[in-house]
Amino acid sequence: MPYAGSPNALHNTAVHPGRAAAEIPQVQYRRLERHSPIHASADVLSHASVVADPAGDTLSSRHRSLAPHKQMLSGWTAIALTIAFIVCLPILSVLWLAFNPQENIWPHLVNTVLSSYIANTIGLLMGVAAGTLLIGISTAWLVTHYEFPGRKLFNWALLLPFAVPAYVIAYIYTDLLEYAGPLQSALRMLFGWKLASDYWFPTIRSLPGAIVMMVLVLYPYVYLLARAAFLEQSASVLEAARVLGGRSHSRFFKVALPMARPAIAVGLAMALMETLNDFGTVDYFAVRTLTAGLYDVWLGMNNLGGGAQIASLLLIFVMMLIGLERISRRHQQNFQPTATRFKCLSRRRLQGSSALLAMSICLIPVLFGFIIPATVLLQYATQYFNQSWTSEFRQITLNSVLLSAIAATTAVTVGILLSYSQRLHPTRLLRTSVNLSSLGYAVPGAVLAIGVIIPFAMIDNTLDTFMRNSFGISTGLLLSGTVFALVFAYTVRFLAVAYGSVDASMKKISPHMDDAARSLGHSSITILTRIHLPLMKSGVLTAALVVFVDCMKELPATLILRPFNFDTLATHVYQYASDELIGEAALGSLLIVIVGLTPVILLTATIDRSRELKAADAAAVDPRTALANRS
Amino acid sequence: MKFTFARNACALAVTTLAITLAHSAPASAADEVNVYSYRQPFLTDPVFDAFTAESGIKVNTVFAKKGLIERLENEGDNSPADLVLVANVGTLAAAVDAQLTQPIDNAVLTNNIPASYRDEQGQWFGLTGRARIIVTAKERIESGLIETYADLAKPALKGRICTRSGKHGYMVELIASVIAHEGEDTTQTWLQDIKENLARKPQGNDRAQVKAIAQGECDVAIINSYYMGAMMSDPEQQSWADSVNVIYPNQADRGTHMNISGVFMTKAAPNRDNAIKLLEFLASDTAQSIYAEANHEFPIKSDVPASALVATWGTFKQDELPLSTIATHRAQASRMVDTIDYDG
Numbered sequence: 001m002p003y004a005g006s007p008n009a010l011h012n013t014a015v016h017p018g019r020a021a022a023e024i025p026q027v028q029y030r031r032l033e034r035h036s037p038i039h040a041s042a043d044v045l046s047h048a049s050v051v052a053d054p055a056g057d058t059l060s061s062r063h064r065s066l067a068p069h070k071q072m073l074s075g076w077t078a079i080a081l082t083i084a085f086i087v088c089l090p091i092l093s094v095l096w097l098a099f100n101p102q103e104n105i106w107p108h109l110v111n112t113v114l115s116s117y118i119a120n121t122i123g124l125l126m127g128v129a130a131g132t133l134l135i136g137i138s139t140a141w142l143v144t145h146y147e148f149p150g151r152k153l154f155n156w157a158l159l160l161p162f163a164v165p166a167y168v169i170a171y172i173y174t175d176l177l178e179y180a181g182p183l184q185s186a187l188r189m190l191f192g193w194k195l196a197s198d199y200w201f202p203t204i205r206s207l208p209g210a211i212v213m214m215v216l217v218l219y220p221y222v223y224l225l226a227r228a229a230f231l232e233q234s235a236s237v238l239e240a241a242r243v244l245g246g247r248s249h250s251r252f253f254k255v256a257l258p259m260a261r262p263a264i265a266v267g268l269a270m271a272l273m274e275t276l277n278d279f280g281t282v283d284y285f286a287v288r289t290l291t292a293g294l295y296d297v298w299l300g301m302n303n304l305g306g307g308a309q310i311a312s313l314l315l316i317f318v319m320m321l322i323g324l325e326r327i328s329r330r331h332q333q334n335f336q337p338t339a340t341r342f343k344c345l346s347r348r349r350l351q352g353s354s355a356l357l358a359m360s361i362c363l364i365p366v367l368f369g370f371i372i373p374a375t376v377l378l379q380y381a382t383q384y385f386n387q388s389w390t391s392e393f394r395q396i397t398l399n400s401v402l403l404s405a406i407a408a409t410t411a412v413t414v415g416i417l418l419s420y421s422q423r424l425h426p427t428r429l430l431r432t433s434v435n436l437s438s439l440g441y442a443v444p445g446a447v448l449a450i451g452v453i454i455p456f457a458m459i460d461n462t463l464d465t466f467m468r469n470s471f472g473i474s475t476g477l478l479l480s481g482t483v484f485a486l487v488f489a490y491t492v493r494f495l496a497v498a499y500g501s502v503d504a505s506m507k508k509i510s511p512h513m514d515d516a517a518r519s520l521g522h523s524s525i526t527i528l529t530r531i532h533l534p535l536m537k538s539g540v541l542t543a544a545l546v547v548f549v550d551c552m553k554e555l556p557a558t559l560i561l562r563p564f565n566f567d568t569l570a571t572h573v574y575q576y577a578s579d580e581l582i583g584e585a586a587l588g589s590l591l592i593v594i595v596g597l598t599p600v601i602l603l604t605a606t607i608d609r610s611r612e613l614k615a616a617d618a619a620a621v622d623p624r625t626a627l628a629n630r631s
Numbered sequence: 632m633k634f635t636f637a638r639n640a641c642a643l644a645v646t647t648l649a650i651t652l653a654h655s656a657p658a659s660a661a662d663e664v665n666v667y668s669y670r671q672p673f674l675t676d677p678v679f680d681a682f683t684a685e686s687g688i689k690v691n692t693v694f695a696k697k698g699l700i701e702r703l704e705n706e707g708d709n710s711p712a713d714l715v716l717v718a719n720v721g722t723l724a725a726a727v728d729a730q731l732t733q734p735i736d737n738a739v740l741t742n743n744i745p746a747s748y749r750d751e752q753g754q755w756f757g758l759t760g761r762a763r764i765i766v767t768a769k770e771r772i773e774s775g776l777i778e779t780y781a782d783l784a785k786p787a788l789k790g791r792i793c794t795r796s797g798k799h800g801y802m803v804e805l806i807a808s809v810i811a812h813e814g815e816d817t818t819q820t821w822l823q824d825i826k827e828n829l830a831r832k833p834q835g836n837d838r839a840q841v842k843a844i845a846q847g848e849c850d851v852a853i854i855n856s857y858y859m860g861a862m863m864s865d866p867e868q869q870s871w872a873d874s875v876n877v878i879y880p881n882q883a884d885r886g887t888h889m890n891i892s893g894v895f896m897t898k899a900a901p902n903r904d905n906a907i908k909l910l911e912f913l914a915s916d917t918a919q920s921i922y923a924e925a926n927h928e929f930p931i932k933s934d935v936p937a938s939a940l941v942a943t944w945g946t947f948k949q950d951e952l953p954l955s956t957i958a959t960h961r962a963q964a965s966r967m968v969d970t971i972d973y974d975g
Binding site: 108109111112113116179180185194195196203205206284285286288295296298299300301302304446449450453454457458460461464474476477480481556559560561562563564565566571575576578579580583584 | 665671672673691692693694695696697698699701702705706707708709710711721725728796798800803830831832833834835836838839842843845846847848865867961962965966969970972974975
């Protein structure tokens, strides 16, 4: 069994200055166990290959062992805590609003619609979870472990639906499938039906309809993370399972799936949080979820505080979901001891009907999530081109791209800082603040926007008052209503995405890397920039990609926070889409999709290439070589 | 791959600063006026362009359908906004309650805008009117069956009515006006009966209801008048509009329920003089006829003619009950929608 990196690993462990002597035998035991194929493979099959407690112990004792650098660490912690606090401000503002409702909404809600809000919300979440997991995992497994016609294409094409905003796909399918749409009209013509009561056809504007729409655009989250996890799984572990005669499905269920579980959980959490904060689709489909209820309490009953209370309820929902997931894998320490020993898996070639099946499984989500909606958009865009093309489109597109790129860079940078600080100094306080700061993703955009306005306006006005009183100068609004407020809101909103993806990659880097570099006298910044970041390249790029596309599609916060006369593609589309003018909205929607796609395709290619390179020269990531090459 | 944080951070900071400076409108400038708008730019731009052409004053806008009132409230005295354009009377009333408005006493405005379409103290002004009309399938509903909003509760209409969500502002205000005229109990029974008559769960906007009639899914719908105009001018949708008759309800008694789009001046308005010029322009013949022609809304200034299409539906009696009175029943109406589970 090839195990190229093990001498380094052992060496690193041995030279660590701070490690307690008693631990070494344990670590070596673990390593030795892995050297013996029979032993290791048995372990793989029975314990689902997740490295259990020894690794966890090693990790935590390593952190304790870094005591000599404590002063440096507390600097990182301070930066991380400050950032986490700033990012938390909007969420704290929403919580503050929740304590100041205009009137108590709960008696009315409990007596009337609350139960249906909750039932619909749970139904929606469960449906989206089931759908995204099924599609995301199965397609990711197929493209990583099998060879079939079109695999290379599907590899990135499966990400395409990601660029289509959920509200846009909802408009398109309603248009196609509703009673008055072409499909049902054709059926009526064909069979001579006259009335709606003459035949049965599923109503698209319904809870199941909303679930299907969300699954179609959200499964790429799960696909993206599951695919990355499957690709990074040690070939040797899976080969061990194969050698031992583990059948294909048991290799998948007992080995690969449990190993990929943390990544899949991150993908699923993103999909579910996006589901929770969606308003456009549920509103259009008249599905009364808690989010729809929130907007009704806020805008219909003119009770922002009451709305914020529902938003807080949503947050509790999310925290419970995340907490449950964490508890259920409490005893599994996922880190990939083989991050440095990358080996390409040989894909099994599928023939005949099984190849056809694999192709159809991959084609269905792309067809319904991208090809059909894009075709409809293209058709409308051509038809309404003269009405909808304006000379401002270039500026608007530029605004969208620039803003999304800046926000993606910011969010990923913040994500890296938070993740690395936690790696250096995993205190409970820091962990809690980081968890709190990534909740922004579950807050509906418009509510989060109010949460951004409150502290920003407060800072602006306080500064203005101070400057007026002290110097007689009015500084006015410096932060509110600027692009800066938008970038900040995007960062807060999408930090969970950036942090989740970055942190997953960071955790896969063996702590021995840090130890080795430290023992060679390198600073924590050098370690981050020269060892971790190159190793995390695909995770970082994935994070940037996802945040970029999310920002391109972001609507509610952009609408409220933007400066005067400033449009993004999403806001431009919205003025028509909000009036259900799909024809006029088509060109802009198509541009969102196209501009969002370009980085999707480019980055998938880059990530794949970097994987191949990584496989080719696994030796180069030996920390000492890496440092030597760069200094 | 090299991650050079310092370089990235610098580039980021510079770019952010650059776009920030490029896009932040000065709070107060000699020839500008700042508008927060709840109405879509494609509706307001023609009017603002005409204003700029006439006065040389540039109109800066931010459009959103929610949250602008909250933005204004938090920005406080430093808010750059001078005027807020609003699509229903509920938001206008909420702004007055939150003390975000300033009263305007201006002869042009009071002369051009009828008293029932503006606040008594001049805290807000209606700009355009929309009638909440009933449309019926030409071939399937005999004339005389529906003449009032109350007729929608007739058992003969079981399974034949389509409406948008009862929670939408236009529905809430219609229900609020029925409450104002007939009391809460009668209204609740009426709304319950309409729910019984629905052909499908409330969904879509007003245009979607007409489309459903055209396709035979339902026979009756309640819509805002200008949607008919919009459909008539779209080649794709003209046949939908052609399939229905327009009914102005309650012509024999209180008149048809109207809702408005309106405007208020913010308390802090940094460009007050320019804002007043824009207000006067919005109430002028020029702006009123742009609204009438472009969006088929009813000019609020009585001597400006409605669009040619709207004129073909004849003149009608409008409900004269002050909108501010109707607004006081909004909360009741909204709760009633939940109580009878209208959308369920």
